[in-house]
Amino acid sequence: MKIALISPKGPLYRRSGIFRKSLRYMPLTLPTLAALVPDDLGATVTCIDEGIEEIDLDIDADLIGMTVITGTAPRSYELAKRFRAAGKTVVLGGPHVTLVPDDAQPHADSIVVGYAEQEWPRLLRDYSQGQLKERYTQRPDLDLAGYPQPDRSVLPERRFLTADVFEATRGCVHNCSFCVVPSAWGRKPLVKPVHEIIDDIRQRRAKRAIFIDLNLIANREYARELFEALIPLRIQWYGLATTLLCEDVPLLDLAAASGCRGLLMGLESIRSDNLAENHKRFNHPDQYGRLVEMLHDRRISLQGCFVFGMDHDTADVFQDTAELAVDIAIDLPRFAILTPFPGTATFHSLDSQSRILSRNWELYDGQHVVFQPATMSPEQLARGNEQAWRYAYRWRNIARRLLHTAAPLHVAATTNLGYRYYAHHLDRFYNCDWMIATATPQLRSGSDNLSQSAPPELVTIGDGDE
Ligand code: SF4
Known part of the structure; x- marks a missing residue:
């Protein structure tokens, strides 16, 4: 299974935007999601932060996960449309999806509502068995103990002020x-x-x-x-x-x-x-x-x-x-x-x-x-x-x-x-x-x-x- 994880950015924060490298530190969302991919799935994971690099619209991936905040929702939906048209499975999650899941649902094959620790691995296992559900919602008993540390190697460290x-x-x-x-x-x-x-x-x-x-x-x-x-x-x-x-x-x-x-x-x-x-x-x-x-x-x-x-x-x-x-x-x-x-x-x-x-x-x-x-x-x-x-x-x-x-x-x-x-x-x-x-x-x-x-x-x- 080939997985691509993307953090889309609004115009202000894109690579071509106003912020310079000196003001960026490595965000943890993609490294955290990458670390949560179960080893036994044998998946390859590619991560793209649009704040530092362009998104390859022809990216070689079966499943594309995007983390969405409100300001990046239109960009995420636009990308989702293109990827889905190319036959890829699109999963959306993040703060905006958690706040207004019904806004995001029509733009994705599946969404994750809430924190990803339990639901993201569950979603991937379902997908690998051809049983992907439309929505995965964080359970109220989530405990953050015992999960793998974020895998910071999935993003190019040198592009950030610090990782x-x-x-x-x-x-x-x-x-x-x-x-x-x-x-x-x-x-x-x-x-x-x-x-x-x-x-x-x-x-x-x-x-x-x-x-x-x-x-x-x-x-x-x-x-x-x-x-x-x-x-x-x-x-x-x-x-x-x-x-x-x-x-x-x-x-x-x-x-x-x-x-x-x-x-x-x-x-x-x-x-x-x-x-x-x-x-x-x-x-x-x-x-x-x-x-x-x-x-x-x-x-x-x-x-x-x-x-x-x-x-x-x-x-x-x-x-x-x-x-x-x-x-x-x-x-x-x-x-x-x-x-x-x-x-x-x-x-x-x-x-x-x-x-x-x-x-x-x-x-x-x-x-x-x-x-x-x-x-x-x-x-x-x-x-x-x-x-x-x-x-x-x-x-x-x-x-x-x-x-x-x-x-x-x-x-x-x-x-x-x-x-x-x-x-x-x-x-x-x-x-x-x-x-x-x-x-x-x-x-x-x-x-x-x-x-x-x-x-x-x-x-x-x-x-x-x-
Ligand atoms: S709810 Fe908490 S995190 Fe949000 S603005 Fe107030 S003090 Fe800050």
């Missing part, structure tokens, strides 16, 4: 309205045994590790166990956590002692009413400056992420947010436009108010406006987001932030230069068939097909797996 990427947990305990995690996988995080993570790090002889976990401290007891186990490795690591880490000083100290040198945190908004309305009350904008100080005191740098377009954002929010990011010296500020991923509470709320302007999933990438904002026009929101990026990454403002950075200066400078490039070229990607004011009817008619198959109810930082 020392690890995943200890999945899911989150919180319920932020805009987040795909609670909608797709519920609020009970799964964890891998700590010794399996430590073994993986040791085997790779990693000196620096990236944890892609969406919230590494979702289970505090587990986080403590993991951080303690990391100390003897004497590595430096980077990951994601909520601002709550800075309210648990012993855990923060333990993270620092275990080698934490950088965290991504969703600060989301400088307006408390936005945070309250989106079920993220545990973020306190008046404490953001103190939070950065606490991290910097422990040599931990911060990638602080903000979202624009929540209902209490007014026209001044862009400049206020960007100025705050510079004033409090966030090492690497990031800004995004609120994206109402299908299936989330945010999507339901906006849809019930008839404020969804487009169901063209390709525009659901954090950089396009797909809904009617409450207090401004879609254009104002799009331009305001750009304005914030440009302000935070002006030379002068980079220099002001670098004066206080917790990261080694060359690292901070390199990452800031990468983001400056992004900030000043973002507009180049606003031409992918969208001009919300003029094209809305076209986008709407294009989306009707999708909305018919989507259930009435529906993604990671960076280019992780989402």
Whole structure:
């Protein structure tokens, strides 16, 4: 059996897109899926990440599996159509398929809903016996212990900044309205045994590790166990956590002692009413400056992420947010436009108010406006987001932030230069068939097909797996 595993990308993230190699780390989805292929099937596995290489449309494979996030759904469906026309069997899975399985089902011979650990091998065995089913759904009793480590050799390591990427947990305990995690996988995080993570790090002889976990401290007891186990490795690591880490000083100290040198945190908004309305009350904008100080005191740098377009954002929010990011010296500020991923509470709320302007999933990438904002026009929101990026990454403002950075200066400078490039070229990607004011009817008619198959109810930082 010949299997091809593909991670399609939207225009922004394709090999020809805006991100450079320096900003990419190896995503774990394809290595994880490849490792789960049962040995006794004698299958050959080819993996293609469209972020780093072109997809061969004539690829020699019997079965093609694609991992789909909402922004890549149209690309995945287009590829699926071509592959199926050529007689290949297509399987779709991933966050978008889990959120809106009925949207994906017509485009595939089979779909996997939920995590793949149990269902992907089951699907492959069924396929090998000519008994492929239309849908495989993760069982509620899934336990992540005892599965093979991701096979990172299936992707070309040299094409990435690093392949020392690890995943200890999945899911989150919180319920932020805009987040795909609670909608797709519920609020009970799964964890891998700590010794399996430590073994993986040791085997790779990693000196620096990236944890892609969406919230590494979702289970505090587990986080403590993991951080303690990391100390003897004497590595430096980077990951994601909520601002709550800075309210648990012993855990923060333990993270620092275990080698934490950088965290991504969703600060989301400088307006408390936005945070309250989106079920993220545990973020306190008046404490953001103190939070950065606490991290910097422990040599931990911060990638602080903000979202624009929540209902209490007014026209001044862009400049206020960007100025705050510079004033409090966030090492690497990031800004995004609120994206109402299908299936989330945010999507339901906006849809019930008839404020969804487009169901063209390709525009659901954090950089396009797909809904009617409450207090401004879609254009104002799009331009305001750009304005914030440009302000935070002006030379002068980079220099002001670098004066206080917790990261080694060359690292901070390199990452800031990468983001400056992004900030000043973002507009180049606003031409992918969208001009919300003029094209809305076209986008709407294009989306009707999708909305018919989507259930009435529906993604990671960076280019992780989402
Ligand atoms: S946004 Fe972060 S804290 Fe909120 S539910 Fe998602 S992963 Fe958890």
